[in-house]
Amino acid sequence: MNASFREQVHLYCEGLLPEYAENALFAELSANSDLRAEMTEHLKLLAAVKSHAASLRPASGTKNALFAELGLSLPQSAVQSATPNAAAAITLPQAAVGTGATLGGQSTLFTVFLSLFSSVATAFAVLFFLQTGWFQGGSKITDGGAPPPFQNSSLLASDPTNQAFMPHDTIRETTTIVRYVPIVQNAAGLNTTNHSDADGIQASHPNSLPTNDSEQASQQAQELPMPTPIAQEPQPSYPYRRSTHISASSSNPLSQEVNSSLPLHERPVSNTTEAPIFSRTKLGIIAGIRGVRSRSLPEATVEANSYPLFNNTALSLMLPLSPTGALGIEVGQEAYFLRYRTILPEQEQIVGIEKNPVLAWAGVSYRHTFLPNDLFSPVMNFTLGGTSIGAMGRTMLGLQYSIDTKTRCTLGVEASSLLYIHRDVWNFSPNVGISYGISFEL
Amino acid sequence: MQPDAITYTNASDEQLLLSIRLQKPTANAAFSELYDRYHGRVAKYCIALLGKQDGNDAFQETFVKFYHAAGRTVVENVPAMLTTIARNVCIDLKRRRKHTVVLDDDTPQRQSIPPSSGNYEQQELMRLIEIGLEYLDFDIREAFVLRHYQDLSYQEIAMLTGVPETTVTKRIWRAKERLKQVLSPFINDLNQL
Structure with a gap:
């Protein structure tokens, strides 16, 4: 040309x-x-x-700041006329956030919709479980006491001696310990017709064990002197004494005699307002590791770098603040899909950048366990932290399963978002995925 | 009626300046009226020349200096004086703050604006133009801004910047060429304009 x-x-x-x-x-x-x-x-x-040129205007509140700097009072007519302008100026950044957060407006709307939908669905799921009492075993909460979580479970249904438990009694151990026997149990609370385990042992060793509880009690009473000093000792407030075996503990004549020898007003009564004795949450450090299978929104068009050892993995150290809450730190790595525009110096052109780097992140984390004493419990985890390029927030909603007193598994959904700035424009990169992990109390 | 409530919609610039210079009780309202008349013009110049952050600072400093100048000197042409003050302020601010453009070392992928309508595309275009302006040399950018954001003639631009008109013409031509070059991946998507 x-x-x-x-x-x-x-x-x-x-x-x-x-x-x-x-x-x-x-x-x-x-x-x-x-x-x-x-x-x-x-x-x-x-x-x-x-x-x-038509879109350029001073920042909102500039006129007020200018008059304040000059030591002038803004005229009344100017105040009235400036108010709508200021309001209009304030709404501009909000519109920019809503439509300009990512390169695709539809992706932003989709992300917002998905976030709202997942939040509502999670809330409904939690409400449903709580409403149906699934986590509480269908029991009612007694006065000032924790509900018996496994009162209707099959384990206790097959064990009629559970009827001797007080309504506020709580069984903590489920795997290694079969049952706990209350010290306050009296003879009337025992059901001798249901000691099938003892019967079985007795059948295999007919000469070594008494035929029933009464005989066993009388036999041991003859062999052992009456432990009167023990009866005078102040009884602990523990409602239960851990037994080593079902038949041996449930028919322990020593404990029966000790308790029956106590005056009624001195018998130990469990205090339902006290903290649980065998609480799962102890004041120790909880170390956890979890993985996240996440995808970015919108879906990444560039493959992320692969670090198979530590990619999409998080490590945490939490300090329990209460039976339900814990605060700690978390570090991890995750890929975040970034899209923004910049200038090529050689061609003097604006170009779009798409990349999917694996970023290391670290942050402060708060974990809330809704039902800390139950086998299953909904948990929520919030993390606020940062990466090398911007701030990051994470939220995890899930279900926790307690393997034993110190080990817990968690499965849930996790959403995270990376907020970063490029050339004075804020962008965010959201990720949604499934989280799974395990934690140990040290 | 209180002095602050007086509106100066029909007052001339000279009357308003006189109120300010004589420190009448209505000086606040007079200065407010002058601000309302010319703040858009000054804002366009400052923000287009320096970007949003520094542009807003320059905008505010311009009016502060104008208020003090109006109190002690006779101003004949308010917009010309405001433009002169704004230009000096912008040059000072540019000298104080060196702009550096951080570029990524990754290999970029060229991409075009997705063909969608609505407010988002408009905002994206505005941002691209800001980036394109930022990439121009200051002299070229200034000439372009004075021409297309202030609607000054070539002669006025030459007088204000102190260069011949032919230089102004070349600078504006060069600015357009560079802007077209910078925006070339997206220029064909600007159908709605």
Whole structure:
């Protein structure tokens, strides 16, 4: 294309082209499609610049700040007229956040919709479980005491001696210990017809064990002196004494006699307001490791770097603040899909950047366990932290299963978002995925 | 009626300046009226030249200096004086704050604006133009801004910047060419404009 005609297009659009040159330009435009495209580009650029010029305005509150700096009071009429302008100016950044957070407006809307939907679904799920009492074994909460979580479980249903338990009694151990026997249990609370284990042992060793509880009691009473000093000792407030075997503990004549020898007002009564004796949450450090199978929203078009040893993994150290809450730190690595625009210095062009780096992150984490004494419990984990390029927040909603007093497994959904700034524009990169992990109390 | 409640919609610039210079009780309202008349013009110049953050600082400093100048000197042409003050402030601010553009070392992938309509595309275009302006040399950018954001003639620009008109013409031409070059991946998507 002739450079002079391009310059003439520029001059024509600026109103500087002399009339005598216009005819030549028009003739060239009618014959030259490239020149027409050049003129179209020129006009589009000028229109865009005009639109940009119209959008420029001072920041909200500038007038107030200016008058304050000058020591002037803003006139009443100016205050009234400035208020709508300030409100309009304030709404601009909100619109920018809503539509300009990512490169695709639809992706932002989809992300917001998905986040809202998952939040509502999770809330409904938690409410459903709590409403149906699934986590509480269908029992009622007694006065000031924790509910018996496994009162209706099959384990206790097959064990009629459970009837001797007080309503506020709580069984903590489920795997290694079969049952706990209450010290306050009296003879009337024993059901001798249901000691099938003892019967079985007795059948296999007919000469070594008494035939029933009464015989066993009388036999041991003959062999052992009456432990009167023990009866005088102050009894601990523990409601239960751990037994080593079902039959031996449930028919322990020593404990029965000790308790039956106590005056009624001195018998130990469990205090339901005290903290559980065999609480799972002890004041020790809880170390955890979890993995996240996440995907970015919108879906990443660039594959992430692979670090198979530690990718999408998090390590945590938590200090329990209460039976339900724990605070600690978390570190991990996760891929975040980044999209933004920048300038190529060589070509002097604006280009889009897409990359999916694996970023190390660290943050402060708070974990809330809704039902810390139960086998299954919903948990929620919040983490606020950062990466090398921006701030990061994570939320995990899940279900925790307690393997034993010190080991717990967690499965849930996890959402995280990376907030980063590039050329004074804030962007965010959300991830959603499934989280699974295990934690140990040290 | 209280002095602050007086509106100066129909007052001339000279009357308003006189109120400010004489420190009348209505000086606040007079200055407010002048601000309302010319703040858009000054904001366009400062923000287009320096970007949002520094542009807002320059904008505020311009009006502060204008208020003090109006109190002690006779101003004949308010917009010309405001533009002159704004230009000096912007040059000072530019000297104080060196802008550095951090570029990624990753290999970028060229990408075009997705063909969608709505407010988002408009905002994205505005941001691209800001980036394109930032990439221009200051002299070229200033000439372009004075021409297309202040609607000054080539002659006025030449007088303000102290260069010949031919230089102004070349600078504006160069600015357009560079902007077109920078925005070339997206210029064809600007159909709605």
